[in-house]
Amino acid sequence: MKYLCAHRWAFNLWGGALEQREDVLQPATGHEVTVRVTHCGMCHSDVHILAGGFDMGGGKLSSFERAGVKLPVTMGHEIVGEVVEIGPDVTDVALGAQVVVYPWLGCGECAVCKTGDEHLCVKAARNLGIQLPGGYADTVRVPHSRYLVPIGTLEPARAATFACAGITALGAIRKxxxxxxxxxxxxxxxxxxxxxxxxxxxxxxxxxxxxxxxxxxxxxxxxxxxxxxxxxxxxxxxxxxxxxxxxxxxxxxxxxxxxxxxxxxxxxxxxxxxxxxxxxxxxxxxxxxxxxxxxxxxxxxxSYVGGLNDLRELVALAQRETLPSIPLDIRQLNTVNQALDDLTHGRVVGRVVLQP
Ligand SMILES: [Zn+2]
Ligand SMILES: [Zn+2]
The missing domain is CATH 3.40.50.720 (NAD(P)-binding Rossmann-like Domain)
Structure with missing residues (x-):
């Protein structure tokens, strides 16, 4: 049995530096898929996730820890990569496919999830890059193949930004x-x-x-x-x-x-x-x-991020017509701490996309 490893940049202390670690992955079961990350966008939310919470006003902070998020956390929710392993029940995606990963996973069972709005799940969110290890890594395990959207001829770094920046913007302008x-x-x-x-x-x-x-x-x-x-x-x-x-x-x-x-x-x-x-x-x-x-x-x-269908729609829209493009700032994954610092201090124009 061949085991895949994930080399992840994770933090083990809220507000601490990201450090590289190696995790052995169990073989994919059921509908699980393993993706070799080629590009991962960096979102401003990551600054808040690393800090441990959002400023709720009046001196109050939300807390990812109180919400049950366990350390270490591997952030990164704008993931594009290549499918390198599929579970035995996966039939809708093949090895070698280039995909963007939908990261806003819900419980899949509550009334809201059943409408397709998993990003607004009323129970337990299982977002990649928060509760589940994300794309600041060379390898990502995705719980179900339905969260993968093939990117076709799109530029991978740009397609990565669709998973959060893109669908968040689409969701907002729809309103x-x-x-x-x-x-x-x-x-x-x-x-x-x-x-x-x-x-x-x-x-x-x-x-x-x-x-x-x-x-x-x-x-x-x-x-x-x-x-x-x-x-x-x-x-x-x-x-x-x-x-x-x-x-x-x-x-x-x-x-x-x-x-x-x-x-x-x-x-x-x-x-x-x-x-x-x-x-x-x-x-x-x-x-x-x-x-x-x-x-x-x-x-x-x-307006909060967007649904899996929004991601599919955005990928289709970008293939149909040339959307004006936002500036991309491509950097190496091993400079992730510097990139987070630059983002925290407003020194980034457009979107940072990390490459392992
Ligand atoms: Zn984001
Ligand atoms: Zn749910």
């Missing part, structure tokens, strides 16, 4: 109601996910896009990816200036940051009947004067 060419959509935060949002919006919607980010390089990249205007939210009179430039006609604002400042900017920017979609997980508390709900008749909605 924006139909827009006309007169409308504006504000995209707040142009990191990897926000930039993908700009790119997908410009490919699928008639509305003009105003990109909002403090980083000049990100604003420039947003303009190159389809935004009509771009602004620094830190400038004097930011709200007035942006609102005036868009003719007071911002139909929707997507907050890819999710901070107290970004969410309040989103709420103030949208016109009456506007929609605010909160996606980012920066943290803090949402505050808004209650009368504004009625007076502005706005809709505020949250």
């Amino acid at each position: 924006v109601p139909t827009t006309t060419a007169e409308d504006w959509v504000a995209v707040i935060g142009c990191g990897g996910v926000g930039m993908t949002g700009v790119a997908l919006l410009s490919a699928t919607s008639k509305a003009k896009i105003v990109a909002i980010d403090p980083d000049a390089a990100k604003r420039e990249a947003a303009l190159a990816n389809g935004a009509t205007l771009a602004f620094d939210p830190g400038m004097a009179d930011a709200f007035k200036t942006i609102n005036k430039a868009c003719g007071g006609n911002i139909a929707a604002a997507i907050d890819f940051v999710g901070s107290e400042k970004s969410s309040s900017l989103a709420v103030s920017l949208v016109r009456r009947t506007g929609h605010v979609v909160i996606v980012g997980l920066f943290g803090g508390e949402f505050k808004m004067p209650l009368p504004m709900f009625a007076l502005k008749s706005i809709t505020i909605t949250g």
Whole structure:
């Protein structure tokens, strides 16, 4: 019997450095599949996972530990690779297939999972890169072959970013109601996910896009990816200036940051009947004067990653038409700690993709 090994970059202490370890994998059983990782995108969520929780506002932190996540943790949930082993019951994927892995696994049995929305499972999440070992490794074990989507002719590094940045952006822009060419959509935060949002919006919607980010390089990249205007939210009179430039006609604002400042900017920017979609997980508390709900008749909605069908749809969409591309920053997996540090301190434009 030949055993496969996974060389993983894992942390064994919340907030600690990632260290390489070697784990022997038992042979794949049932519907399990083993994937040799060729590319793994780095998500801003990884900064929060490593820190051990999200800032819930008012000095409170969520805790992955209290939620039952066990150390060591191997992060990485934007995985592309080659199928190198299949369990005896796998019939829908062959050895050698190049696939992107859907990482947001639920229990598979609760009412929500049964609708296909495993990412919103009400019971026990089993996400790759959090509860289950993820793609900061040369090898990943996937519990079921249905989570694999063949990438066809897509560039693998780009396809990797679809598993989180892509479907998160797709899920968020889907929550924006139909827009006309007169409308504006504000995209707040142009990191990897926000930039993908700009790119997908410009490919699928008639509305003009105003990109909002403090980083000049990100604003420039947003303009190159389809935004009509771009602004620094830190400038004097930011709200007035942006609102005036868009003719007071911002139909929707997507907050890819999710901070107290970004969410309040989103709420103030949208016109009456506007929609605010909160996606980012920066943290803090949402505050808004209650009368504004009625007076502005706005809709505020949250959006969390996306479903397996969203991933299939995004892969198909990218094969049908050329989507504007976000900048990729390809690095070696053994520089993962430096990459996480750069991401933590805002020194990354677009998406870091690691290669073992
Ligand atoms: Zn992510
Ligand atoms: Zn479930």
